[in-house]
Amino acid sequence: MSHTKSYEFLLNDISTLKGVGKKTKQLLRKKNIKTLFDILWHLPQAFTDRSNLVKANKLEIGKICTIKVQVLKHNIPRIRNLPNTVKCEDATGKLDIVFFNSREGYIKKILPINKWVIISGKVNFYNKKYQITNPDYIVPLDKEEFVKKVIPKYSLTEGITEKIYRNIIEQVLRKLPSIPEWHNQNILKYFNNKSWKESILHLHNHKNKNNLRSNFFKRLVYDEILSHFLVLSQLRIKIKKIKKIKKVFNNKLEKILTKNFNFFLTKNQIEIIKEINKDLSSHSKMFRLLQGDVGSGKTIVSLIAAANVAEAGYKVAFMAPTEILSNQHYLLAKKIFKGTNVGIELLTGKSLSVDKKKIISLLKKKNSIILFGTHALFQKKIEYNNLGLIVIDEQHKFGVKQRMELSNKGGDNCDILVMSATPIPRTLIMTIYGDMDVSKITEKPSYRKKIKTFSKPEFKLNEVINFIKTEINNNNQVFWVCPLIEESKILNYEAAVKKYDFLKNLFPKKVGLIHGSLQKEEKDDVLKKFLLNKIQILVSTTVIEVGIDFPNANVIVIENSNKFGLSQLHQLRGRVGRSNRQGTCILLYKKGLSENAKKRINILKSTNNGFEIAEEDMKLRGFGDMLGYKQSGIKDFKLADPVHHEDLFELVKQNIKQIENNIAIEQKYEPLLKLYDQADIINEINS
Secondary structure, eight states: OOSTTGGGGGGSBGGGSTTOOHHHHHHHHTTTOOBHHHHHTSOOSEEEEOOOEEOGGGOOTTSEEEEEEEEEEEEOOSSTTOOEEEEEEETTEEEEEEESSOOHHHHHHHSOTTOEEEEEEEEEEETTEEEEESOSEEEEGGGHHHHSSEEEEOOOOTTOOHHHHHHHHHHHHHTOOOOOOOSOHHHHHHTTTOOHHHHHHHHTOTTOOOGGGSHHHHHHHHHHHHHHHHHHHHHHHHHHHOBOOOOOOOSHHHHHHHHHSSSOOOHHHHHHHHHHHHHHTSSBOOEEEEEEOTTSOHHHHHHHHHHHHHHTTOEEEEEOSSHHHHHHHHHHHHHHTTTSSOEEEEEOTTOOHHHHHHHHHHHHSSSOEEEEESGGGGOTTOOOSSEEEEEEESOTTOOHHHHHHHHHHHOTTOEEEEEEOSOOOHHHHHHHHTTSEEEEEOOOOTTSOOOEEEEEEGGGHHHHHHHHHHHHHTTOEEEEEOSBSSOOSSSOOOBHHHHHHHHHHHSTTOEEEEOTTSOHHHHHHHHHHHHTTSOSEEEEOGGGSSSOOOTTEEEEEETTGGGSOHHHHHHHHTTSOOSSSOOEEEEEEOSSOOHHHHHHHHHHHHOOOHHHHHHHHHHHHOGGGSTTGGGSSOOOOSSOOTTTTHHHHHHHHHHHHHHHHHOOHHHHTHHHHHHTTOHHHHHHHHO
């Protein structure tokens, strides 16, 4: 095996191992194990001590014991479903080995009469006799050392025994290659010069139970983070190398727009507009994330950026995830661009054929247009003459690869602005958006009041109903959120359909229902009625969570609030309090709250700051379970965790800049990138 390419052994398919046939391969894939490298990260959950041989008279009930015995007799009953029993003994006593669902031939093969064997398993006592039922290990004396040791215990899929899996992983560990070191001495000092190979072996060794705090573990966590950041780094380098034509504008349109607002921009908004304008008027392509809490005014900032690009003679594509949100942006733009010569258009999947043809024709001309829409904006038929800016709203599900494709689609002269109302903890911003510049709006418009948040047990529902009656009499509207569409026999949640029936009896002709199973036309019709104040209460599942803006809705009731994550509750709360009226959020809960649920509810009641909430949410639930992060394009880390390894994320962030400046990444870090499945993305970026 070539030393420089020794890592390639670990990229082999698991079927290359002895004992891994078609069935075992399929079972391992259930654990997301496809290559030999994947096996290494399926770490022991615990260790079982089978190292001490005991005599029959020293067996302990309920404990795992290892014993050397002689086989005396096979009892194979001819009545179906009765267990098979093998009588064994040593010099001190007797022991029964009991088998359920085992064939006679198999038993006689592994336990031949008069032979001495090593048996290991959990000891029981039945009918005044010691017995081991379905032992974990039965081996001849010459294989004693395979069993008589401290054995790692893995989380296994059904169909794979501990013995089978041990055989698989020990094959890989025995042949584990020495891989050329990719870190410099300064980094290695941080981990006490632990190599990659010895770190892996350390993690699988029973003597090292406190892996999480060891230098070996930290070294492997750092490797994993670095492989991810190298991809982001390469994309950032590639985009920064692109030379574009500077956009020239004199902020004339920006001034018209700010006059058309019925409020003043915050200091924070003004600062970020300056950052974006600097990007637009530079020779480097803008690739920026605009992150802001719910109701912080991101849309206004993005529309001002669009106005400046339009003033420079370019077109703008403004994409939102839903037709409802696209239409909202379109109507707002029509209002604030009034009195300008900028064309404001809307293109969605529901657009009429005649309107599509008109827009396709307009896009081919040299006039300035801001086109709002859904993914329909990037259909093959849609061609832009002089596209200068793409704005993506609420697309936190875009991964690195998708952002790269988006950048390529716009061309060299097209700037990219991605918006997210999902507050993301600082460590995760680095991890998900490390290829982008980040602007963060932390200040909310002064006219918006802090949303009052209350928690109520379900048995006080009548108090909530009385409050709702008062709010409706004051011409306010209400969101009522339920987790499920229909009743569940398993989960004790209120269903949206049932709650709708309950509320419409109390408030005739004033209640609407929306959920994910409705057709788009039905959903849009209900939302339109709510927007026009034809209904006062909207019962909904979480489909109203992000982006929808109904300024007259100032109360939200969230059922089973203890079942939602903190960030999700905050997003739902952000649907109200979007005007100068007081917003109110009521969190309903059932009896028997867990400690975590109590913490989540108390945190939400104590602050309206989405960034603080996101940090607390990540501490409570871990980054992988947080809203949207599993779909964010972030690679599922095997060891790294932004909560527990924040210092290592920071260290990688610092060192990545030195790497960018000094090293040809593809050469030195080839093994790291190949092993951690990042090489293909790097190749695409550099192609």
